[in-house]
Amino acid sequence: MATIIVVTSGKGGVGKTTTSASFATGLAQRGYRTVVIDFDVGLRNLDLIMGCERRVVYDFVNVINNEANLNQALIRDKRVENLYILPASQTRDKEALTKEGVERVLNELKVGFDYIVCDSPAGIERGALMALYFADQALVVTNPEVSSVRDSDRILGILASRSLRAEQGDEPVKEHLVLARYAPERADRGDMLSVDDVLEILGIPLLGVIPESQTVLQSSNAGVPVILEDSSEAGAAYSDLVDRFLGKSLPHRFISTQKKGFLQRLFGGS
Amino acid sequence: MLLRSLHFAGEEAPPFELKGSLFTLTVLHLFQLDRAAIERHLAEKIKQAPSFFNNTPVVIDLEGMADSPDGLDFNGLYELLRAHGMVPVGIRNGTPMQQAAARLAGLPVLPESRAANNDKKTERAEAAPMHSRIVNHPIRSGQQFYAPEGDLIVLGAVSAGAEVIADGNIHIYGVLRGRALAGVRGDAEARIFCQSLEAELVSIAGRYRISEQIESSDRSKAAQIHLVEDRLIIEHLNR
Numbered sequence: 280m281a282t283i284i285v286v287t288s289g290k291g292g293v294g295k296t297t298t299s300a301s302f303a304t305g306l307a308q309r310g311y312r313t314v315v316i317d318f319d320v321g322l323r324n325l326d327l328i329m330g331c332e333r334r335v336v337y338d339f340v341n342v343i344n345n346e347a348n349l350n351q352a353l354i355r356d357k358r359v360e361n362l363y364i365l366p367a368s369q370t371r372d373k374e375a376l377t378k379e380g381v382e383r384v385l386n387e388l389k390v391g392f393d394y395i396v397c398d399s400p401a402g403i404e405r406g407a408l409m410a411l412y413f414a415d416q417a418l419v420v421t422n423p424e425v426s427s428v429r430d431s432d433r434i435l436g437i438l439a440s441r442s443l444r445a446e447q448g449d450e451p452v453k454e455h456l457v458l459a460r461y462a463p464e465r466a467d468r469g470d471m472l473s474v475d476d477v478l479e480i481l482g483i484p485l486l487g488v489i490p491e492s493q494t495v496l497q498s499s500n501a502g503v504p505v506i507l508e509d510s511s512e513a514g515a516a517y518s519d520l521v522d523r524f525l526g527k528s529l530p531h532r533f534i535s536t537q538k539k540g541f542l543q544r545l546f547g548g549s
Numbered sequence: 550m551l552l553r554s555l556h557f558a559g560e561e562a563p564p565f566e567l568k569g570s571l572f573t574l575t576v577l578h579l580f581q582l583d584r585a586a587i588e589r590h591l592a593e594k595i596k597q598a599p600s601f602f603n604n605t606p607v608v609i610d611l612e613g614m615a616d617s618p619d620g621l622d623f624n625g626l627y628e629l630l631r632a633h634g635m636v637p638v639g640i641r642n643g644t645p646m647q648q649a650a651a652r653l654a655g656l657p658v659l660p661e662s663r664a665a666n667n668d669k670k671t672e673r674a675e676a677a678p679m680h681s682r683i684v685n686h687p688i689r690s691g692q693q694f695y696a697p698e699g700d701l702i703v704l705g706a707v708s709a710g711a712e713v714i715a716d717g718n719i720h721i722y723g724v725l726r727g728r729a730l731a732g733v734r735g736d737a738e739a740r741i742f743c744q745s746l747e748a749e750l751v752s753i754a755g756r757y758r759i760s761e762q763i764e765s766s767d768r769s770k771a772a773q774i775h776l777v778e779d780r781l782i783i784e785h786l787n788r
Contacts, residue, residue: 432708440692
C-alpha cells in the first residue's frame with residue numbers, strides 16, 4: 280500500500296514543485312515505484328520541471344472526470360525507472376478537484392505504487408486542501424524568511440485540523456521541514472532567518488536544507504529535476520533529504536559558511 | 550470582537566456605553582406561595598441579618614414551583630418582597646405559563662441555572678470548578694481555540710496569527726506569539742500565564758495591550774498578565 284506525501288508550503292515560489300520533482304525522482308532512483316501528481320490545476324508547472332511537457336495527452340482532471348483512465352494519463356519518466364508523472368490540467372480550475380474524484384484516483388494509484396507525491400498549489404484554498412487531505416506525511420517547504428515561515432505555520436495548522444487523518448482522529452500527518460533557498464552567509468549576517476530560528480518557530484523535525492543555488496534555476500529551465508545534477512550542492516542536498524526520509528541518519532550539509540580555499544576561490548566552487 | 554466597542558472611542562463622546570458585566574445575586578428559591586409562611590420566614594431571616602435586607606436585589610427561582618398551579622400572583626409576591634427590603638430583578642426557571650405571568654408583572658426571565666436538580670446539591674453545583682480545555686499540541690497561525698466557561702491550557706507554543714480565548718485563565722506551556730484573550734465574558738480576575746511573552750496582543754476582560762505596548766524588558770520572559778484596578782499588569786515569573 281502506497282504512502283501519500285504532500286509537498287506543501289502555503290506561500291508560492293518557495294520551491295514546492297522543485298522539491299516534489301527531486302523528491303519523487305530520488306525515491307524512484309532508490310528503487311521505489313513513485314508517482315508525482317500536480318495538484319496545481321490551471322497553473323500546470325510540474326511537467327515543465329520534469330521535462331515531460333511535450334508528452335502530456337490526458338491529465339489528472341480527465342481521470343477524475345472519467346474521460347481517460349490512469350494508464351492513459353500517467354507519463355513514464357524517460358530518465359529514471361519506476362517514476363511516473365500525473366500532470367495537472369491547464370484549462371480547468373481547482374473546482375475540478377472533487378474529494379470523491381481525488382480519493383478514487385489515489386486509491387487506484389495506491390495499488391501499484393510505493394509512494395504518491397502530491398505537489399500542492401500555493402494558498403489554502405481547494406487545490407491545496409485537496410492535495411493535503413489524504414496525506415500520510417507532509418514535506419513543508421519554507422524559505423528562511425518571515426512571511427514564508429508564517430504561511431508554513433498556517434499550513435501546519437490545516438494539516439493538523441483539516442486532513443482526513445485529523446477528521447478521523449487517526450495518527451496525525453507526519454510533518455517534515457524542508458528549508459529551501461538557504462544562504463548560510465546571509466543567515467550569518469542576519470539578512471535571513473537561520474535554521475535554528477525557523478526550527479524554533481515551526482517546531483517540526485528538519486528533513487533537509489537546500490542551499491540557494493544557480494543550478495536550481497538552470498535545471499528547472501532545462502526540465503531536469505535538480506537531484507539529477509549530482510555535482511551541484513542543491514542536488515546533493517536533495518539526495519541527502521531523500522535518504523533521510525527513508526531512514527538514514529545523515530548530518531545536515533550546506534548550513535554553515537565554509538572558508539573557501541585558495542584554489543576554490545581561483546576557479547570558483549559550485 | 551471584544552475590542553470593537555473600544556474602537557468607537559475616537560468618535561464624539563457617546564451619552565452612554567453598553568457593557569456586559571457579571572454580578573453575584575441572591576437567588577430566592579421559592580417552594581410554595583403561602584404568603585403567611587413566607588412572611589414568617591422572612592421576619593426570622595431579617596432578625597438574623599438586618600443589614601442584608603436593604604434593597605437587596607434578588608432573583609426568584611421557580612424550579613421548585615413546577616407542580617404548582619400556573620397562575621402565580623407575581624404582583625403580590627413583588628409587593629411582599631419589596632416590603633421586606635428585597636428588590637426582585639427577575640425570575641429563573643418555571644413553566645412557560647409562570648414565565649409569561651412574570652413578564653406581565655415586569656419581571657424579566659433570566660437564563661436557567663445549569664444545575665438541573667433542585668435539592669441541596671444545587672448550591673454546591675453552582676460553585677463547582679469550571680471546565681478547562683487542554684490543547685496538547687502547538688496552536689498554529691490561523692487557528693483559534695476557545696475555552697467557554699473555563700481555563701484554556703496549551704501544551705506548546707501559540708504561533709503568530711493564532712488566537713487563544715477563554716472565559717477563565719489561559720496557561721501556555723510554550724511561547725506565546727499570537728493573541729491571548731482571557732476572561733472574555735468579563736471576568737476581571739482571569740489571568741494569562743506563558744513561558745515566553747512574545748504576544749501580538751494580550752487581553753483580560755476587554756482590557757488589552759498590543760505588541761507595541763509591551764515593554765522590551767517584558768518580552769521573551771516567562772510572565773503572568775492580570776488586571777490590577779482595571780490596568781493590565783505584566784509580571785515576570787521568576788523562581
